[in-house]
Amino acid sequence: MFKKILASVGIGAAKVDTILETEHLQPGQLFNAQIVITAGDVSQEIAGLDLLLMTRVKASNEDGDYFTNHVIEQWRITDIGTVEPGEVKTIPFQARLHSETPITEINAGYNQSYVWLETGLDIDLALDPSDKDHLHVYPNEAVKTCMQAMEKLGFSLTKADVEKGHLRASTFQSVSGCYQELEYKPNSRSLFGVKEIELSFIPEAHKTHVLIELDRAFKGDGYVDLTIEHDHVNLSQLCDQLERLFT
Known part of the structure; x- marks a missing residue:
C-alpha cells in the first residue's frame, strides 16, 4: 500500500522515454521513434500515452507580451494495459512532423525558436510522468x-x-x-x-x-x-x- 501511495505522487512510478531515430528533421518529414515504458515499484494501469509536438510562442494580453508553450500537434496511443514491476514495454511509433513546425537551426542574431516532443503517460491516480526531447528543425x-x-x-x-x-x-x-x-x-x-x-x-x-x-x-x-x-x-x-x- 505504501508503494502505491508513493507511486501516486510519482515516486517509484512507471516512466516513459521516447527514443527518436533522429532528432534532426525538416517540417513535414516522416520520423520514427521507440517509446519505452519502464514499470515502477508497483503494478500500474496505463490508460494511454500522449505525444505532443511543442513550441514556445509569444502572446500578448492587456498586461503586455509574454511567452507560453503551444501544442502544434498531438498524437494519442491507447490500449497499453498494465505494467508490472520490472517490466519494460517498447512501442514503435511513426508520424510526420507538422509542415508548419518552426525552424530552430538558423543563424539569427537572436533566436527564440524552440521545438520539442513531449511524451506523457495517462496513469490512474498518479502524476503524469513525462519525457522531453528537443528537436533540431532545419529549413526545406x-x-x-x-x-x-x-x-x-x-x-x-x-x-x-x-x-x-x-x-x-x-x-x-x-x-x-x-x-x-x-x-x-x-x-x-x-x-x-x-x-x-x-x-x-x-x-x-x-x-x-x-x-x-x-x-x-x-x-x-x-x-x-x-x-x-x-x-x-x-x-x-x-x-x-x-x-x-x-x-
Missing part, C-alpha cells in the same frame, strides 16, 4: 533558398521567434495556431527604402508560401506574398522576385 530547400536570397539582396537575419495566432493571405492561411517570424534588417542604406522585413513561411507538400511584412521609410508598413513551387526553386529567380516585391 525553398525556405533555405529564400534566406540565401535575402542575404544576396543585402539583408541580415537579426531575430527569429514564434508568435501565437494565424497568418492569412489571399490564397493561403496557416492552421497550426502559431507562426514563425524571421526579422531582417538591411546591411546598409536600402535602395528600396526598406527599414525592416519580416518573413513567415507556410510550407505545404509541394510548395511553400511566404508572407512578407515590409517596413518602408516612404510607404509605411505593408504585406506582400509569394509562393515557391518546390520543383522550381532557383536562387537567381527568387532574388528577382523579392527585389520586385520590395520596390
